[in-house]
Amino acid sequence: MIRTRLDDPQATADNPGMAWMQRKLAERGISPEAVAAPLADTPEPIPALEAAQVRIPYDYREAQVGHPDVARWVRTIADNAVAPAASSLLPHHGRAGQREITHGHSLLLWGPTGAGKTHEAYGAIRALTAAGCGVRWEATTAADLYGAMRARGGLDPEYLLRRIARIPLLLLDDLGAAKSSEWNEEITFRLLNWRSERRLPTLITSNLAPMRTKDMAPHQPVLRDKVGDRVLSRLSGMCTAVHLDGPDRRFRAA
Ligand SMILES: Nc1ncnc2c1ncn2[C@@H]1O[C@H](COP(=O)(O)OP(=O)(O)O)[C@@H](O)[C@H]1O
Ligand SMILES: [Mg+2]
Structure with missing residues (x-):
């Protein structure tokens, strides 16, 4: 040139x-x-990232992916993104425009409180937005979801479940932290079953180890006990488990 x-x-x-x-x-x-x-050399604002920022809780607005497995997941989901109206069968067709995320596996981020699970999850959402993918995402803790579905005079719970199940990218935070009940188990199962069958990417975090291992204290609770076998079976089918460990960052910050 x-x-x-x-x-x-x-x-x-x-x-x-x-x-x-x-x-x-x-x-x-x-x-x-x-x-x-x-x-x-002023940083170029990315409009989609700026729009996403507003919905991200203040603590996680600068979150960056730190774990290599999460970074790999972001790349896979971004690679699977297709043009609007293209199908997974015809990924090269569709309208011109920003690529949208479609399908992919999910992540189960587990580890003790304060290890940085929610931080990694929002880091992944930010990274996908910054990669130029159209990301329709929503985040809820499992307890808030059960609460919203139970609320009297609120939205029809069936409508709410259908709507959240269809969100292209969902962050289901703190699974297993709410008191377990048959009703909670049924909601979690229906939500994850729907998403797993359609391969809708889901970021799930939990303070509990998925299953009991030999080196664990006998009374230490595990996710399987909290959410039941059917939910755990869906989780193991759809998720890559990523263990985040380390001291509680909230104490360190204080
Ligand atoms: N890699 C990181 N860099 C900077 N701050 C972090 C990082 N990971 C977590 N934090 C901060 O530490 C605190 C606890 O992290 P969080 O993701 O909420 O933990 P968890 O979800 O595992 O309980 C939060 O205030 C978060 O902003
Ligand atoms: Mg958290």
Whole structure:
């Protein structure tokens, strides 16, 4: 590629177009050096990321993915994104426009309180948005979802469940933290069963280990006890489990 710099008199001497441009700049009092100078290095705002930021809780607005398995998941989901109205059978068809995330496996981020599970999850949502993918996402804790579905005078619970089940990317935070009941188990099963059959990517976090292992204290609760076998079976089919460990970051911050 041949570059002609506006501030290079030799390069512009034989070029009528460049000479005209120089004259116009001079008329407006703009020096050619100013035009040729590199742009100031201010970060370019990404509108989709800025829009997503507003919905992200304050604590996680700067969250970055730190775990390699989560970074790999972000890449896979971004690679699976297709143009609007394209199907997974015809991924190269569809309308022109921003690619939208479609399908992919899910992640179960588990580990002790304060290890950074919610931080990683929001980091992943931010990374997908920054990668230029159209991401329709929603986040709820499992307890808030059960609460919203139980609320009297609120939305029809069946409508709410259908709506949340269809969200292209869902963050279901703190699974297993709510008091277990048959009703909670049924809701969780129906939600995850729907999403697993359609391969809708879901980020699930839990303070509990998925299953009991030999080296665990006998009284230590595990996710299987809290959510039941049917839910655990769906989770193991649809998720890659990522263990996040370490001291509680909230205490460190305090
Ligand atoms: N990698 C990180 N860098 C900076 N702050 C972090 C990081 N991971 C977590 N935090 C902060 O530590 C606190 C606890 O993290 P959080 O993700 O809420 O933990 P968990 O969901 O595992 O209980 C939050 O205030 C969060 O913003
Ligand atoms: Mg959390």
